Amino acid sequence: MFSKNTQKSDVAIEQHELLENAQKRIKQKKRLFSHFVVFLIGSVFIVLINKIFKQWEAYDWYIWAISFWGFLFVMHAFNVFVTHKFMGVAWERKQREKLVAKQKAKIAEIQKEIESDFPLSNFNKKKED
Incomplete structure (x- = not known):
C-alpha cells in the first residue's frame, strides 16, 4: 500500500522536474528570440540615428555599437544552445549528487x-555512578 504511493510520488516528482526544466528552456529560448528582435530593431534605430546626425559627426560609431551588441547576442545564443547542453539537467544532477556526497562524508567525519x-559508554557509566 505505502510502496505504491511512494512509487507514484517518485514518478510525480520526476515528471515535475521534467516539466520545470522544459519551462525553463522555453523561457531561455523566448528571451533569446526577444533579444534578437530587440537587436534588429535597435540596430536599425542606431543606423537611422547615425544617418540623421551624420551632418555633425563624420565618424561611423554605429558599426562599433552594433558589433558590440551583436557580440553580446552571440554570447547569449551560445549560452542558451551550447552551454546548456554541457551544463544541463544531467550535469546539475551530478553536481548536486557530488555535493550531497561531500556533505554526508563531512557529517560522518x-x-x-x-x-x-565523547564516547557514549563513558557517558553512560558516569550517569550510573
Whole structure:
C-alpha cells in the first residue's frame, strides 16, 4: 500500500522536474528570440540615428555599437544552445549528487570525531555512578 504511493510520488516528482526544466528552456529560448528582435530593431534605430546626425559627426560609431551588441547576442545564443547542453539537467544532477556526497562524508567525519572525543559508554557509566 505505502510502496505504491511512494512509487507514484517518485514518478510525480520526476515528471515535475521534467516539466520545470522544459519551462525553463522555453523561457531561455523566448528571451533569446526577444533579444534578437530587440537587436534588429535597435540596430536599425542606431543606423537611422547615425544617418540623421551624420551632418555633425563624420565618424561611423554605429558599426562599433552594433558589433558590440551583436557580440553580446552571440554570447547569449551560445549560452542558451551550447552551454546548456554541457551544463544541463544531467550535469546539475551530478553536481548536486557530488555535493550531497561531500556533505554526508563531512557529517560522518564529524560524527566520528564526536564519538571518539565523547564516547557514549563513558557517558553512560558516569550517569550510573
